[in-house]
Structures are given as structure tokens and as C-alpha cells.
Amino acid sequence: MNLDNLYQEVILDHYKHPQHKGLSEKFDAQVHHVNPSCGDEITLNVNLADSTISSLTWDGVGCSISQASVSIMSDLLIGKSLDEAQVIFDSFIELMQSKGALVADESILEDAVALAGVSKYPARIKCALLGWMAYKDASVQAQK
């Protein structure tokens, strides 16, 4: 099995078995982001406790890339401090902007490296980033 197939499998697994899907009743901030070019929608709730992401839940519809990406992200960010989450966020943005030229840092991005191939397809980058932009927006609002 080559790496692309393995990555496909990680994405499909998150798409079929989304992590942390289902919105929490309580939240410090809730945002709703859409990607009109593909029809993806994500609502995301975040709770912070002592500058740590104590809960991150979401609900959404859309393509496998958008839904898998937010599932992978929620797995990665829950329990992290805002500073740690920023490092992961920045690393993922850099990867998505790399046009396939960057080797993803698995020690930081874990399963999110499976989305590295998306950076070669400009039309799909917004799908992969939708959940991440929603997190960024929610985390800023939650700190106000």
C-alpha cells in the first residue's frame, strides 16, 4: 500500500466515523462557517478552561475532505493549551499553502498529515481549512 492509499484510508475513516461530532450543550463560543464553493457547512463549539481547550465539538455536512479534516482537528486539539493549538494550527496552514512541496511534520500534525495531498488541489484547500478557520474564530471569541 502506498502512502496516498494510506492517507485516503485515514480520511475515509474519519469521514465514516467522525470524532467529537455532536454539539455540546454548553459552550464559551459557537461559530458557523460555510464554504459556498463546495457546499460544506460546519458549526463548532469550543470550551476553554485555564487557557486549555477543554471541549471542542462540531456538527456539519459536506464533502469527505471538510468533514474528515474537522474530525482530525478536534482529536488533535482537545486537551491542548491555546499556545500548543496555535503551533498545530500554524503548521497545518503552512502545509495547506505549500502546494504539495512541504513534508508534513507528523510529530505536530499526527493524522492531519493525511491531508497533505489536498494542498496540491487549490479548489479543495478551502474544504480542508473550513473546520480550522471555524476553530480559530471560536477560540478568539471564547477569550473575550
Ligand code: ZN
Ligand atoms: Zn468540500
